[in-house]
Amino acid sequence: MFKDPIFRDRVAIITGGGTGLGRAFALRFSELGARVVLASRSADHLEPACAEIRGRGGEALAAPTDVRVPEQVENMVRRTLDQYGRLDILINNAAGNFLCPAEKLSYNGWRSVIDIVLNGAFNCTRAALEPMKKQNYGRILNILATYASGASPGTVHSCAAKAGVLAMTRTLAVEWARYNIHVNAVAPGSFPTEGASSRLMLAPGAAERALRRIPVGRVGRHEELANLVAYLCSDYADYINGESVTIDGGVSWNHPSFEWENV
Numbered sequence: 001m002f003k004d005p006i007f008r009d010r011v012a013i014i015t016g017g018g019t020g021l022g023r024a025f026a027l028r029f030s031e032l033g034a035r036v037v038l039a040s041r042s043a044d045h046l047e048p049a050c051a052e053i054r055g056r057g058g059e060a061l062a063a064p065t066d067v068r069v070p071e072q073v074e075n076m077v078r079r080t081l082d083q084y085g086r087l088d089i090l091i092n093n094a095a096g097n098f099l100c101p102a103e104k105l106s107y108n109g110w111r112s113v114i115d116i117v118l119n120g121a122f123n124c125t126r127a128a129l130e131p132m133k134k135q136n137y138g139r140i141l142n143i144l145a146t147y148a149s150g151a152s153p154g155t156v157h158s159c160a161a162k163a164g165v166l167a168m169t170r171t172l173a174v175e176w177a178r179y180n181i182h183v184n185a186v187a188p189g190s191f192p193t194e195g196a197s198s199r200l201m202l203a204p205g206a207a208e209r210a211l212r213r214i215p216v217g218r219v220g221r222h223e224e225l226a227n228l229v230a231y232l233c234s235d236y237a238d239y240i241n242g243e244s245v246t247i248d249g250g251v252s253w254n255h256p257s258f259e260w261e262n263v
């Protein structure tokens with residue numbers, strides 16, 4: 001399926017595209033023929049990722065953007081259109097998170113994560129609408145987390161924000177299907193990145209204990225997630241709309257009630 005350059009002539013914006021998972025998506029989309037626009041707050045993160053893509057023969061534009069600020073987001077879309085003339089795919093990947101039980105979370109801590117994750121995703125999605133509508137084509141893919149449809153003790157701010165993005169995914173999938181704009185999501189489990197590990201895996205031995213709970217016995221590989229995201233944004237997934245696909249090695253179903261392993 002991925003032998004062909006399935007994204008030939010496609011233009012994709014990837015928020016948070018300079019580092020971690022966003023960078024993996026950008027590299028994969030570029031390999032598959034897309035011209036990619038990488039957006040994040042820090043230009044320092046964007047340039048090396050763009051340089052790597054260009055070094056491999058791809059086309060990439062660095063668009064420093066704070067997704068919380070609608071004017072900056074509109075500018076990001078304008079720059080994309082100026083440079084490449086169209087916008088086909090938007091991946092809402094930019095996120096902010098930290099481990100903090102709700103009783104210690106400040107009002108500003110809550111607001112800051114809701115602003116990046118939920119408001120940021122809406123800002124980008126809303127700004128992408130007009131060009132996608134004009135083209136009668138658009139694929140919007142939101143990066144959630146498995147807890148978007150559950151609970152996440154220790155990160156209520158991120159959990160509430162991702163749940164909001166999931167609700168937005170389903171709602172806009174219905175509203176915008178008439179423009180041939182599909183809106184889907186992925187809900188990843190454990191795909192370690194430097195950013196996530198340093199913010200979330202703070203208790204001694206937390207990563208090892210989390211690993212033991214994953215039924216397939218390992219964490220996810222970035223390319224596995226990138227391939228799923230690519231599939232959902234491709235024409236192969238044309239009949240998928242308003243869906244969130246979990247990719248977590250089965251950990252979501254592992255709620256041990258009994259010590260069954262050694263029976």
Ligand code: COA
Nearest residue numbers: 095096097098099100106107108109110112113195196199
């Ligand atoms: N525990 C508790 N509160 C925290 C915190 C932590 N680890 N980190 C930040 N906060 C609080 C701050 O104290 C502040 O609240 P206050 O004004 O009441 O003190 C509030 O969150 C905003 O922090 P600030 O650093 O000013 O916000 P920012 O907008 O510059 O940064 C964050 C946003 C906090 C989400 C920051 O972690 C970030 O930029 N993250 C981007 C990358 C990321 O998180 N990736 C996710 C990987 S899973």
